[in-house]
Amino acid sequence: MKRNMRQKNMQAYFFLSPFLIFITVLYILPAILTVAMAFTKLDSAFIWEFNGLNNFRKIFKDPNTIIIIKNTLFYVLVTIVFTVVLDLFFAIMTTYFIQDERKGNLFKAILMIPMITPAVVYSVLWIWLLEATDTGLANQFYLALGGTQAVNWIAQYPFTVVILATLLTSIAYGTTVFSSAVKSIPENQFRAARVDGAGEWEIVRNIILPNLRFHITFITLWETLGLLTNYVTIMLITNGGPGVQTEVWALSSYHKAFADSQYGYGAAISVLLILVVMVLMLVIAAVMRRQEKSQG
Amino acid sequence: MIRIEALRKEFDKGVVALDSIDLTFEEGSFVALLGPSGCGKTTTLNCIAGLLEPTSGSIYFDEQEVTNLPPKDRNIGMVFQSYALYPHMKVIDNIAFSLKQKGMPKAERHEKARKMAQKLQIEHLLERMPGELSGGQQQRVSMARALVKEPKVLLLDEPMSNLDARLKIEIRDEIRRIQQDLGVTSIIVTHDQEEAMAMADKIAILDNGHIQQFDTPEMLYHHPANLFVAHFMGNPPMNFIDASVSIREDGTWLQGETFAVRAPAAIAEKLAQMDGKAVVIGVRSHQLDVSLAPAPETLELKLSIVENLGKEVMVSGELGESRIRVTMPDGFAGSYEELTTLRRQGGSVYLGLQKEFNVFDKESGVNLIG
Known part of the structure; x- marks a missing residue:
């Protein structure tokens, strides 16, 4: 019996091994290299020269670092709050209030469009929409509504634009997760609450939200992770500018390494990010364990 | 007193679940709605609760018409087959939930919940979560939750079908005792004739959305109104x-x-x-x-x-x-x-x-x- 189990395990490992090898070669090795690189002053000359903690010292001395940290926190916090609130709003609207499943699903499919659009196409769409001249779509509306002069939206409100664009791509995932969670609440709980005198708002507050508490924690952490590491939308729309107004941590690592060719310095910045991300992942794992325990 | 007049319920695609239902429940009486599955007994209960809107007909609580009132304005207590306890609330907050909705202060509603829990002998469970309780205990909690608001009518939707045979009899006697104690008008939906006979003052037998007979257990047993009732009631069958x-x-x-x-x-x-x-x-x-x-x-x-x-x-x-x-x-x-x-x-x-x-x-x- 025991031996059988072990044989079965061996087969599973055998089938998984190609993927393990690929992941090792393509992700783990580069990761180790990155960590090593963080302690060198590797630049465009490509000389691996160990320089201890100098890169990290440099990070803390850089006057822009504090701005970038503030930007990152602002970007992540504001986006996450709006994402989760909107996720909940759409999930509850499309699953609890709209009883017709087909209409609810149609709406959720529409929400999905920004997520499945390639980031480059999507970002170009925003740039085109917010074009600074009279011909830009946003400006045409603005002028038609009584604006006197075309506005350079992206230069004037860079963070608003970036957050709005990111927000639209991120609501579909959470909405889908929350919707299925709402659907799995037994109908009789809603009935019991109605009989107990609860109105619709009280049902949302007292029945739906508590039932979703683990999903909310999970989505919050998961989206935070994504926002910390993904800089594509920002890079394509503002590239961190104007100045460093929308420069966030992950993007600055990219800029230092590939725009300024300071590979060692860029690596050091991303190593710090990796540390934060690892802590977050441990928290996610702990949350999921607790959820399993409370449901089992 | 609860009065149902000419109640009719059609679902989508013209399925008639109930037709010309007339029933009067005396104050303080215990009535069973009995019939095979799909006969319309649960639909009737949901109409009384306000969870379903009837197609036509009226429902009166005393002289007040409640036909189109939402459940929260009817002052009803309800016990569900699956108990439907709120899984994220302690037992005491489950019981006190309806009082909280009425805006009663915490100390007062916990006091009331505690008293009701005493009546049902579940005082020792008040600080636990529903997931930690057995089926019989959950059943008692859901009874306490339904009764704590001193409802005009207590509705029981197959409350015992998830319990094993021995516990069923125990809970059955318990429900009957509490009901008589409090004198609350009660309506139970069941497909178990023995349960209905043992608990109810009067039984309404439904089939195909129609009432076949509404009478005392004694009369149903000895003088069934038609062959359906005669077939349905009694073991061994007539x-x-x-x-x-x-x-x-x-x-x-x-x-x-x-x-x-x-x-x-x-x-x-x-x-x-x-x-x-x-x-x-x-x-x-x-x-x-x-x-x-x-x-x-x-x-x-x-x-x-x-x-x-x-x-x-x-x-x-x-x-x-x-x-x-x-x-x-x-x-x-x-x-x-x-x-x-x-x-x-x-x-x-x-x-x-x-x-x-x-x-x-x-x-x-x-x-x-x-």
Whole structure:
């Protein structure tokens, strides 16, 4: 019996091994290299020269670092709050209030469009929409509504634009997760609450939200992770500018390494990010364990 | 008092779940809605609760019409088959939830919840979460939650079908005791006739969205209004024997394929105008006289099974088309062994109708005596 189990395990490992090898070669090795690189002053000359903690010292001395940290926190916090609130709003609207499943699903499919659009196409769409001249779509509306002069939206409100664009791509995932969670609440709980005198708002507050508490924690952490590491939308729309107004941590690592060719310095910045991300992942794992325990 | 008038409920695609339901529930009474699945009993309960809106008809709580009021404005308590406790709240907050919705301060509503928990003997569970309770305990919590608001009416939707047989009887007595204690008008939906008979003052039997009979358990058992009720109520089920009415000079006779018996005066009177009518005689297993020797006006039953049930002996066999079960009356001469021997030899017993039995119209199923 025991031996059988072990044989079965061996087969599973055998089938998984190609993927393990690929992941090792393509992700783990580069990761180790990155960590090593963080302690060198590797630049465009490509000389691996160990320089201890100098890169990290440099990070803390850089006057822009504090701005970038503030930007990152602002970007992540504001986006996450709006994402989760909107996720909940759409999930509850499309699953609890709209009883017709087909209409609810149609709406959720529409929400999905920004997520499945390639980031480059999507970002170009925003740039085109917010074009600074009279011909830009946003400006045409603005002028038609009584604006006197075309506005350079992206230069004037860079963070608003970036957050709005990111927000639209991120609501579909959470909405889908929350919707299925709402659907799995037994109908009789809603009935019991109605009989107990609860109105619709009280049902949302007292029945739906508590039932979703683990999903909310999970989505919050998961989206935070994504926002910390993904800089594509920002890079394509503002590239961190104007100045460093929308420069966030992950993007600055990219800029230092590939725009300024300071590979060692860029690596050091991303190593710090990796540390934060690892802590977050441990928290996610702990949350999921607790959820399993409370449901089992 | 709760009054339902001409209630009708149609679902999508024109499925009629309820039609012309009229019921009156006396103040403080315990009524069961009984019937096979899909008969409309739960739909009726949900209409009373306000969880479903009827297509037409009206519902009154005393003199107030509540037909279109939402559940929260009806002051009802409800117990669900799955209990439907709120899984993220402690037992005490589950019980006090409805009071919280009314805006009662925390100390006061916890005090009330505690008192109700005492009545149901679940005081020691108040600080636990619902997931940590057994089925029977959850059932009691859901009772406490329904009763704590002092509802106008208590609605019970198959409250015991998730419990094992022994616990069922215990909880059944418990619900009845609490109901009488508080004097709250209660309506229970069940498909278990024994449960309904044991608990309810009156039972409404539903089939196909219509009320077949609304009466006391006693009347339903002895005087079923039609063949459906007669089939549905009682265990073992009532025996049915085909016959036709034959009115002669020497009395009113019920004539079967292999027998002819004279109807007792009370029954003959009811059948006076029905000469030649095809009927079905309905008689309970213990309402037959049994003898081992043939006699006039008896029905011959060829024995096929003899069962010793401990407190009594039951025999069954074929009589024409129908299967008949008979419980041996007290003081019956033959023993279990004798009857078994008789069955092995292919013998018969002879059944005599007593003064009371039912006669149904074969075509419409209506009880002609009741």
